[in-house]
Amino acid sequence: MKTLIYITMLGMYCLLTNSALSQIVSENQLRDKISYWNESKSDIVKLQSVDQIQNVLDKLDDADRAVLSHLWLTKLSELEQVNAGQKHWLDNMLKSDLTLSGYLDDHPEKLLDLITISRSAKSTIRLLNVKHLATVLSQQWQQDAVEWTNWLEPQTSNYAALIHWLKTTSPEQAKRISAQWLNADLLPSLPDNHALTVLLTKNYSLELVGYLVQRRADEFTYQYYQQLPQTSDSFSAIAQLDLALGNSDLASQAILALATHYSHELSAQTLIKNALHKPSTQWFAITALEKVKDEEFRTALLKRYDSDASSLAKAAKKQLKKGESL
Amino acid sequence: MTRFSLQILCWGLAAFSISLSAVTFTYTNTETGPNNIPLGLVVPIPVDSLTPIPGFRTYNSLNLRHVQMTDASELFTQIQIGQTVNGRAIFAYSIGDADTVTINGDREGSALINGGIHAREWQTPEAVTGYMEYLFDNQGDQHLAQFLLENMHFVVIPVLNIDGFLQTQRFPNLVTDTSSTPRDGRMRRKNMRDVDEDIDTLGDNLNGIDLNRNNAPYWATSNSSSNDVSSLVYHGASPASEPETQALQQGATVAGEDRLRFYIDTHSFTQKYFASYTNNSRRNSVNDRIALIMRAANNFKYEYDPTPANVGIGLTDEYFANTYQAISYTLETEPAQSNAEYGGTGVSHSGFVLPNAEVPRMRTETTNATMAGLYAMTYPPSLTGLEIVRTRDQVSVFVGQFVKQGEERVLNVSSTEPLQGEEQYQLFVRFNKPMRQLENGEVVGFSNLSNPIGISLELTGTIDAQEIVYDMDTSQGEWLVDNEFSRYKTDTFSQPFSLPSNFDWSAHTLLSLSATAKDFTGQNLDADTSTIADWQNGSWSDYEDSNGNSNNDQGGTNKAFRLIDDGSDLFAPSAPPPTPTPTPAPTPSPTPSSSSGGGALPMGMLMLLIVIARRRLSAIGHKKGR
Numbered sequence: 001m002k003t004l005i006y007i008t009m010l011g012m013y014c015l016l017t018n019s020a021l022s023q024i025v026s027e028n029q030l031r032d033k034i035s036y037w038n039e040s041k042s043d044i045v046k047l048q049s050v051d052q053i054q055n056v057l058d059k060l061d062d063a064d065r066a067v068l069s070h071l072w073l074t075k076l077s078e079l080e081q082v083n084a085g086q087k088h089w090l091d092n093m094l095k096s097d098l099t100l101s102g103y104l105d106d107h108p109e110k111l112l113d114l115i116t117i118s119r120s121a122k123s124t125i126r127l128l129n130v131k132h133l134a135t136v137l138s139q140q141w142q143q144d145a146v147e148w149t150n151w152l153e154p155q156t157s158n159y160a161a162l163i164h165w166l167k168t169t170s171p172e173q174a175k176r177i178s179a180q181w182l183n184a185d186l187l188p189s190l191p192d193n194h195a196l197t198v199l200l201t202k203n204y205s206l207e208l209v210g211y212l213v214q215r216r217a218d219e220f221t222y223q224y225y226q227q228l229p230q231t232s233d234s235f236s237a238i239a240q241l242d243l244a245l246g247n248s249d250l251a252s253q254a255i256l257a258l259a260t261h262y263s264h265e266l267s268a269q270t271l272i273k274n275a276l277h278k279p280s281t282q283w284f285a286i287t288a289l290e291k292v293k294d295e296e297f298r299t300a301l302l303k304r305y306d307s308d309a310s311s312l313a314k315a316a317k318k319q320l321k322k323g324e325s326l
Numbered sequence: 327m328t329r330f331s332l333q334i335l336c337w338g339l340a341a342f343s344i345s346l347s348a349v350t351f352t353y354t355n356t357e358t359g360p361n362n363i364p365l366g367l368v369v370p371i372p373v374d375s376l377t378p379i380p381g382f383r384t385y386n387s388l389n390l391r392h393v394q395m396t397d398a399s400e401l402f403t404q405i406q407i408g409q410t411v412n413g414r415a416i417f418a419y420s421i422g423d424a425d426t427v428t429i430n431g432d433r434e435g436s437a438l439i440n441g442g443i444h445a446r447e448w449q450t451p452e453a454v455t456g457y458m459e460y461l462f463d464n465q466g467d468q469h470l471a472q473f474l475l476e477n478m479h480f481v482v483i484p485v486l487n488i489d490g491f492l493q494t495q496r497f498p499n500l501v502t503d504t505s506s507t508p509r510d511g512r513m514r515r516k517n518m519r520d521v522d523e524d525i526d527t528l529g530d531n532l533n534g535i536d537l538n539r540n541n542a543p544y545w546a547t548s549n550s551s552s553n554d555v556s557s558l559v560y561h562g563a564s565p566a567s568e569p570e571t572q573a574l575q576q577g578a579t580v581a582g583e584d585r586l587r588f589y590i591d592t593h594s595f596t597q598k599y600f601a602s603y604t605n606n607s608r609r610n611s612v613n614d615r616i617a618l619i620m621r622a623a624n625n626f627k628y629e630y631d632p633t634p635a636n637v638g639i640g641l642t643d644e645y646f647a648n649t650y651q652a653i654s655y656t657l658e659t660e661p662a663q664s665n666a667e668y669g670g671t672g673v674s675h676s677g678f679v680l681p682n683a684e685v686p687r688m689r690t691e692t693t694n695a696t697m698a699g700l701y702a703m704t705y706p707p708s709l710t711g712l713e714i715v716r717t718r719d720q721v722s723v724f725v726g727q728f729v730k731q732g733e734e735r736v737l738n739v740s741s742t743e744p745l746q747g748e749e750q751y752q753l754f755v756r757f758n759k760p761m762r763q764l765e766n767g768e769v770v771g772f773s774n775l776s777n778p779i780g781i782s783l784e785l786t787g788t789i790d791a792q793e794i795v796y797d798m799d800t801s802q803g804e805w806l807v808d809n810e811f812s813r814y815k816t817d818t819f820s821q822p823f824s825l826p827s828n829f830d831w832s833a834h835t836l837l838s839l840s841a842t843a844k845d846f847t848g849q850n851l852d853a854d855t856s857t858i859a860d861w862q863n864g865s866w867s868d869y870e871d872s873n874g875n876s877n878n879d880q881g882g883t884n885k886a887f888r889l890i891d892d893g894s895d896l897f898a899p900s901a902p903p904p905t906p907t908p909t910p911a912p913t914p915s916p917t918p919s920s921s922s923g924g925g926a927l928p929m930g931m932l933m934l935l936i937v938i939a940r941r942r943l944s945a946i947g948h949k950k951g952r
């Protein structure tokens with residue numbers, strides 16, 4: 001008899017855990033739940049004692065449990081470090097099979113995972129780890145004890161921590177790091193241009209930009225150059241764009257930036273005119289002429305193309321005239 | 327801290343200090359904080375570049391890239407099809423040669439391709455611009471791109487919802503509402519009706535019309551759209567109430583309403599092709615087949631999900647399927663669930679933020695898929711010419727070509743000499759389209775839909791009212807990619823063959839080539855070359871199967887080339903098979919014979935002759951295209 005009750009209980013437990021752990025909500029329900037916890041119950045979301053939070057969670061249905069667990073995991077990820085109780089709770093959450101799925105309004109035919117507690121826990125642990133490693137790196141650096149190659153493995157938490165830390169450095173620190181990297185001939189070992197471009201954003205060095213444009217252009221190179229007008233003065237920006245023109249993958253971006261932001265500068269005008277002559281760049285340069293704001297430069301170019309009947313000249317004149325009306 | 331992130335911090339502070347501001351959240355890589363949403367991946371910032379990059383381009387530079395293509399190629403033309411709610415010009419690009427006929431003089435179909443209808447779906451202007459760049463970069467490739475440009479008319483709208491797209495690019499890492507249901511800024515979906523361009527303004531962030539719920543015929547007929555202005559799927563005041571929707575419909579006018587046979591709207595994410603069935607079952611079947619082809623291009627990583635006829639939620643694909651009986655899709659690009667598929671945190675809605683590094687691959691994959699679908703919809707494969715060259719002296723013993731006369735094609739035979747037993751010949755079978763995919767110049771298969779050879783050829787004849795078959799071993803033949811093809815690489819198959827020693831030309835009352843081949847997307851040949859296949863009212867007309875039926879869009883074996891013509895009907899029941907006598911037995915060819923003196927040449931010798939033959943043929947020039 002006892003065994004039977006045991007088996008029945010076990011069966012019910014299995015039934016409960018299996019059927020109830022995946023909840024389906026609509027986008028509006030999710031929004032309402034998030035708002036409810038963040039606004040009406042923000043004092044609970046702020047709770048950081050594991051016992052308190054577990055107490056609250058135990059009384060909730062699965063959907064609310066998923067939302068609150070997720071919000072609390074997010075809160076944990078914002079800490080610099082977690083205590084033993086929190087660490088234990090995090091590890092438990094890694095094993096959770098609690099999920100919240102939904103048919104979002106914009107994808108009504110596809111059931112999407114909106115919140116997966118194990119994944120939220122995993123990303124919290126990852127984010128905390130990156131922060132922790134960044135602190136370790138910072139301390140090592142202050143003690144002049146960094147073994148840089150340990151931090152350059154792509155797609156690792158160590159590399160993410162290096163980036164995370166570099167973003168927090170001062171221009172003065174960035175300058176010292178750049179010098180150390182150059183001394184140690186570290187640039188060829190960089191897995192991509194992420195670290196290099198973060199350093200450059202902190203502390204501009206034409207020498208480092210020279211290295212950057214010699215490397216294969218990747219997403220970080222493009223993003224770096226895109227932010228040039230915000231991060232550099234005209235003089236150094238034009239010098240960097242001049243270097244970029246030597247890398248065929250960066251040429252169209254460089255020409256467009258020169259035409260859009262620096263067409264009033266004589267040095268930029270020279271670079272644009274050179275690009276107009278070069279067969280590999282002339283179409284990009286012609287198209288970019290629409291962006292030339294400098295009246296005098298535009299008039300001079302129009303005059304130059306005036307007697308030219310080629311299709312290139314025709315397009316150039318069209319683009320220059322379009323720019324006039326902008 | 328960069329000036330950029332300082333700026334964001336300032337916005338954040340401003341949002342905090344002015345109590346009437348909307349709460350904003352910032353997408354970050356690994357930085358955490360009360361109003362941060364870490365993606366675990368670099369947050370893309372749009373880049374001003376005319377060339378494709380690992381990442382997303384600004385609307386401004388995409389637009390300039392489109393202009394550049396129109397300036398640099400006569401095949402590209404810019405047409406304004408309308409303007410946005412905020413008065414920005416919406417452009418379509420008409421792509422293809424100027425005429426409205428194919429290279430064979432037949433009616434040319436058109437395709438309408440739409441991108442950027444939902445603002446936050448940044449992949450779509452990149453994907454659609456990728457199609458344009460593929461056609462632009464490969465316009466003289468003598469293969470797929472040239473074939474498409476010469477035989478199809480494309481109308482491409484890279485960004486329909488320009489106002490919304492600009493709003494998302496203005497705030498590439500900012501959103502409002504909640505962190506799990508982010509809206510406006512980077513996560514704006516709808517157009518910009520009754521919305522200002524600030525993200526801080528309280529009360530207007532949720533406004534706008536969902537342009538993909540704003541369409542007839544199923545406008546406001548389901549609970550997948552809403553009458554609530556703040557809903558993500560607000561359907562607007564009436565069908566096509568929005569100028570952007572009207573512009574899209576204008577795209578069909580530019581494409582030619584009577585020619586429109588293919589429509590695709592591009593979205594992200596969930597990695598699926600959606601389609602809407604209509605009451606035209608043949609159209610639905612072709613719709614299924616073209617979906618299969620597009621999915622095959624990426625090894626079926628995309629799902630296909632057609633919905634039943636007579637119901638809908640106001641999508642553009644429903645409008646084009648029902649209004650024009652066009653083949654019609656809503657493509658949802660990758661990922662299937664979230665950015666966890668690329669190593670990100672997988673936070674809700676992260677599927678809309680494809681990592682920069684994945685963009686080039688996504689562009690290539692969507693281009694390959696869409697081009698394959700368009701290739702199939704341009705026209706079914708058909709035979710155009712047959713030539714038999716005697717290897718020994720390079721004399722053409724049979725030259726036949728189908729030429730257009732009025733509304734049909736007739737076989738024009740310019741020379742015939744009787745074929746001899748044990749003589750080596752080279753057969754050139756010519757088609758109306760490139761028949762095989764190429765990879766680095768080599769003929770390759772296309773997923774599970776075609777293999778590198780994929781053709782069977784035989785001569786079938788009648789002697790004394792009995793059928794006789796002369797097989798050919800097509801593994802010895804090849805699709806031509808160097809210089810003997812007609813117009814497109816792989817539009818010609820070259821096959822060596824010989825006939826048995828007892829072959830007697832004069833004993834035959836009928837001798838024809840029987841060709842069974844599929845184009846690279848698996849479409850069978852048009853079995854009746856004389857009637858011209860065309861897309862009419864949502865199905866293929868005059869696309870006959872092996873029995874002459876043209877009501878099933880299937881195609882079949884083509885026996886239209888007759889070397890000896892008895893005048894019988896093409897689809898007459900064939901003569902009974904031969905009685906089991908040894909005369910004359912079908913022989914696979916070429917036969918490296920060891921016995922019969924003066925028989926088949928040794929293989930090496932034969933190859934040498936083929937090489938010589940090819941040189942000669944190329945020297946005299948066998949280009950037949952127009």
Ligand SMILES: [Zn+2]
Pocket residue numbers: 444447538592593594
């Ligand atoms: Zn969409």
